[in-house]
Amino acid sequence: MLFLTCPNCGVAAEETEFHGGGEAHIKRFSDGSDDKQFTGYLFDKKNPRGVLFERWRHVYGCGQWFHAARCSATLEIFGTYSAQSIEPPEAIIKAVRKKRPDWKAKS
Amino acid sequence: MSEFKRISADGEVTISQPTLNGMVTIRADLTDEKTVTAIEQITGMALPSQRKITGDLIRGLAWMSPDELMVFCDDPETMTTQLNSALSGAFLVADVSHARAVFLLQGDGTREVLAKGAPVDLSPEAFTLGDFRRTRMGQVAVAFCMTSQSPDSFGLICFSSVQEFMFEWLVTACKKGSLPAYL
Structure with missing residues (x-):
């Protein structure tokens, strides 16, 4: 069970009150992009074991x-x-590094 | 407000649904001073802080999200017209009275009843007077608030499409002898 804190309303609740929306920080390719870029945007998602x-x-x-x-x-x-x-903002990166010292941002 | 669509007084908690309940939703930039002043003037209520409500679910102003408020009033049509003419820029004011249902829960076991279906800490230390929380009850999206103490009374809103389910859910949840007396 995940326990998330919503930064918008400050509520700390368990995951059933939330819904996952997939990988963050992806660039949207739509108009003017080629098929390869669009396929990448739609399907090629990172699925790391560890920090995500x-x-x-x-x-x-x-x-x-x-x-x-x-x-x-x-x-x-x-x-x-x-x-x-x-x-990800500096504070988040710091929090990750604190617990995963050998984590690399671009994996 | 004395007329009720239905009342259930057989359980540990009295559940009633007012016949008429005016609700107006406002979406606007709540960091803008002019907007806030206009809303406070027209509704006659102070802007609630994060996850709070001013007043109750009959006459009140509730914080729904960083850019959303809900007004509870007697005359939603006049309220909508007044807000529409007073606000400017990017905003939305809509009369949602027929899209929402209000339930009033009264009795000292109300915390226990709500805690059966919502993933919310309802202990007296965590949830206090004036708190307003949007969450789920079972699988239904609701919002509830605490409006008075001893006997505890709470207000709850849900979408009107699920009001029958919600009413039955609440009646079942407050059956005599079914409260765990945990909180």
Whole structure:
């Protein structure tokens, strides 16, 4: 069971109040992109064992999207942050590094 | 408000549904001072802080999300018109009275009843007067708030399409002798 804190409304709740939205920080390719880029955008998702960044939506709560950093092996949540960010903020990276010193950002 | 669509008083908690309940949703930039002043003036209520409600589910102003409020009032049509003419810029004001249902729960076991279906800490230390929480009850999206203490009374809103389910759910959850007396 995941226990997430929504950065939009401050509620700390278990995962049934939320809904996962897949990999975070992906670039959307639509108009003007070629087939390869579009296929990549749609299907080629990272599925790392360890630290990953995801999109989540607080469906049963405030209805807003946010980002979460968690570990796919231990289900540990490192932190949640605004959906309006194109990369994980410094504080989140620090929190990840604290617990996973050998983690590399680009894997 | 004295008229009720239905009342169930057989259980540990009295559940009633008011016949008429005006609800107006506002989506606007709540960090904008002009917007906030206009809303406070028209509704006659102070802007609630995060996850709080001013008043109750009959007359009140509830915090729904960082850019959303819900007004509970007697006359939603006038409220909608007034808000529409007072606000400016990007905003939405909509009368949702017929899209939502309100339930009033009264009795000291209300915390236990709600805790049966919502993943929320409802202990007296964690959930207090004026708290407003959007969550789920069973599998239904709801929001509830605490409006008075001893006897505890709570208000709950859900979509009107699931009001029958919600009412039956609440009646079942508050059957005599079914409360765990945990909270």
